[in-house]
Amino acid sequence: MVQFEKETIAGQWQSLDIENDLLSEAARSIGAGSATDAGRFWRLPTEHPDPIVLAGGIPDDTALPTEDLIDSFSKSIRDHFSDSLMYGGWFGYEGLRQLIADRQNKIEGTNLLPDNIIMHNGSSGCLENVCKAFVGPGDIAIVESPSYSGTVRAIRGFRAEVVEVPMDKEGINPDLFKETVESLVAQGKRVKLFYTIPDYHNPMGNVTTLEIRKEILEICAEHKILIAEDAAYTELYYDSPPPPSYYALSDGHGVIKMCSFSKILATGLRAGWIQARDELAEPLTKVRFDMGTSPLVHYALADLMESGKLDSHITSMRNLYKSKCRTMVDSLKKYCNPYIELEEPEGGYFLWVKCTQTKAFDLIRAAAEEGVVFPLGSIFYVDSSLDDSHFRLAFTRAPFEHLEEASRRIGKAFEKVLDIQH
Ligand SMILES: Cc1ncc(COP(=O)(O)O)c(C=O)c1O
Numbered sequence: 001m002v003q004f005e006k007e008t009i010a011g012q013w014q015s016l017d018i019e020n021d022l023l024s025e026a027a028r029s030i031g032a033g034s035a036t037d038a039g040r041f042w043r044l045p046t047e048h049p050d051p052i053v054l055a056g057g058i059p060d061d062t063a064l065p066t067e068d069l070i071d072s073f074s075k076s077i078r079d080h081f082s083d084s085l086m087y088g089g090w091f092g093y094e095g096l097r098q099l100i101a102d103r104q105n106k107i108e109g110t111n112l113l114p115d116n117i118i119m120h121n122g123s124s125g126c127l128e129n130v131c132k133a134f135v136g137p138g139d140i141a142i143v144e145s146p147s148y149s150g151t152v153r154a155i156r157g158f159r160a161e162v163v164e165v166p167m168d169k170e171g172i173n174p175d176l177f178k179e180t181v182e183s184l185v186a187q188g189k190r191v192k193l194f195y196t197i198p199d200y201h202n203p204m205g206n207v208t209t210l211e212i213r214k215e216i217l218e219i220c221a222e223h224k225i226l227i228a229e230d231a232a233y234t235e236l237y238y239d240s241p242p243p244p245s246y247y248a249l250s251d252g253h254g255v256i257k258m259c260s261f262s263k264i265l266a267t268g269l270r271a272g273w274i275q276a277r278d279e280l281a282e283p284l285t286k287v288r289f290d291m292g293t294s295p296l297v298h299y300a301l302a303d304l305m306e307s308g309k310l311d312s313h314i315t316s317m318r319n320l321y322k323s324k325c326r327t328m329v330d331s332l333k334k335y336c337n338p339y340i341e342l343e344e345p346e347g348g349y350f351l352w353v354k355c356t357q358t359k360a361f362d363l364i365r366a367a368a369e370e371g372v373v374f375p376l377g378s379i380f381y382v383d384s385s386l387d388d389s390h391f392r393l394a395f396t397r398a399p400f401e402h403l404e405e406a407s408r409r410i411g412k413a414f415e416k417v418l419d420i421q422h
Pocket residue numbers: 057121122123124125148197202230232259260261262263267271272
C-alpha cells in the first residue's frame with residue numbers, strides 16, 4: 001500500500017528553485033513581465049484618487065457593438081450548434097475565411113482563397129506561429145526602432161537575436177536597413193525576419209511611405225528575409241487608407257501579413273488571421289499544435305461580416321478615434337505646447353510625444369502624481385537607453401472629458417518638473 005502524503009509532494013516541489021532549475025532557456029531570454037509588456041518598467045503606480053489611464057492599446061469598450069455581438073453569438077450556437085462547438089481545425093471555420101479572403105481581395109486587389117487565411121489568437125498568435133515555423137536560436141530578426149514591445153519579447157522567446165533599425169516618421173530608414181543586413185550577412189549571420197508595423201505604428205503612430213515599402217521589399221527579396229507585416233491598426237485610418245500593404249505590393253512573395261479583430265472590434269475575442277501564400281501557409285499550419293482557435297467566435301464573426309455590421313462598426317470607430325485624437329492633440333497643445341513636440345497621426349490609437357525640455361521619465365513620474373498614467377517611450381526599444389525623451393499616449397479608450405483633463409494634468413506635471421510657478 002503506497003503511503004500517499006500530499007504534504008510530502010508539496011514539500012518536494014516547494015524546495016525547487018523554478019527560476020534556475022526549471023525555466024527553459026527560451027523563457028529566461030524573454031525576461032519577466034506581464035502578458036503584454038516588454039518585461040520592463042511599463043507604468044508607474046499612482047496614489048491619485050481618480051487616475052486617468054492612457055496606457056494600453058485598447059478599443060473604447062463603451063462603443064462595442066454589444067447587442068450585435070450577443071445576436072451573432074446566440075445565432076451561431078442556435079444555427080450551428082454542432083460545428084461551432086467542436087474543434088475547428090488549424091485553419092479555422094472556412095465560411096469566415098472565405099468572407100475575409102473576399103473582403104481583403106476587394107480592399108487590396110489580392111487573389112486570396114480561404115486557404116490563404118489562417119485563423120489565430122489575435123495578431124500575437126499569428127506572430128508566435130510565424131516564429132515557431134521560421135525563427136530559431138541564432139537567427140536574426142530585425143525590428144523597427146522603436147517597435148511594439150510585446151513582439152520583441154515574443155521573438156526573443158524563440159531565442160532569436162533582435163536587431164533594431166531606426167525609423168522616423170517616413171518609416172524605417174532603408175539605407176540603414178540595407179547596411180545592417182549586409183553587415184550581419186558579412187558576419188555569417190542569417191537574417192530571417194523583418195517585423196514591421198507599417199500602418200499607424202505602435203508606438204509612433206506613423207505610416208511607412210510607399211517608396212520605403214518598395215525599397216524594403218527589394219532588399220528583403222535579395223537576402224531572402226521574410227517580412228512579418230503586422231496590420232493590427234491598418235483599417236483604422238481617419239480619412240484615407242494607407243498605401244498598399246507589403247503583401248499586396250509583392251503579391252505575398254516573402255510576406256506574411258498578420259491581421260486582427262482586436263483593434264477594429266474587441267481584444268477579448270482573441271481573433272486574428274495570417275494572410276500567406278500557399279507555400280508559406282503550409283509550414284505555418286504544420287507546426288501548430290493548439291487545435292486551432294474557437295469556431296464559435298469564427299461563426300459569430302462571419303455573421304457580423306455577412307450582415308455588414310462589422311463594416312459599419314469599423315466606419316464608426318474611424319470617426320470616433322479621429323475625434324478622440326483631435327481632442328487629445330488640441331488639449332495637449334493648449335496645456336503643454338512649449339514642452340512637447342508631436343506628429344498628428346492619420347489613424348490608429350497612439351500619440352508619440354517628445355518632451356523638449358525634460359526627461360520623459362521625470363515627466364511620467366510627475367504625471368503619475370497628478371493622476372495620469374502612460375508608458376515611457378524607452379520601453380519600446382530593444383536598447384532602452386536609445387530614447388529618454390518620448391512617451392506614448394493611447395487615447396482610444398478614455399472618454400473625451402478624460403482626454404482633456406489628462407492633458408491639463410500633464411501640463412501641470414511639466415510645470416512641476418520644470419519648477420514653473422504661477
Ligand atoms: C502592433 C501590435 N500588434 C499586435 C498586438 C496584439 O494584438 P492582438 O490582440 O491582435 O494579439 C498589439 C497590441 O497592442 C499591437 O499594438
